[in-house]
Amino acid sequence: MAVYATLQDLIDRFGNDAVLVASDRDRDGQMDTDVVDKALLDADAEIDTYVGQQYKLPLPKVPHILTKLAVDIAFHVLSPEADTATEHRRGRYDNAIALLRRIAKGEVSLGIQEQSPVSIKPSINYRPRRWGRDRRLT
DSSP: OOOOOOHHHHHHHHHHHHHHHOTTTTOOSSHHHHHHHHHHHHHHHHHHHHHHHTOOOOOSSSHHHHHHHHHHHHHHHHHTOOOTTTTHHHHHHHHHHHHHHHHHHTSSSOSSSSSOOOOOOOOOOOOSSSSSSSSSSS
16 A cells, blocks of 8 residues: 555645644644554545556555645544534545546546556457257357
8 A cells, every 4th residue: 555645744734733633532732643644544545446446556656646635535534523624624525535536437647657457358269159059060
């Protein structure tokens, strides 16, 4: 599994205070990094389910758009239910999933060269029937 985003990516996009508030589960004023790590892993796994439809995983390099999507997904996962900005975060999450669906369908490219669909259609060797319906050689 690729690592699409880090704690620092979350902090860079949303700020230290917002990440602290979203991740401080025991309300001790300290960021719970294990909670953040789990949210980032969840985001990576979710992205892989879509990207893996069109690209061989792990990707040779992580495109910036996937880092952005991973941050949006992870921050949504971190968000407490009672948070007043939940609708905004849900919108970012929904937009991320919508883009991932388009990537999975091949409508949008990640801009990397190594695109190889996972599902390869097997070739079928067809041989004409040698026996007729009444079991006679044709």
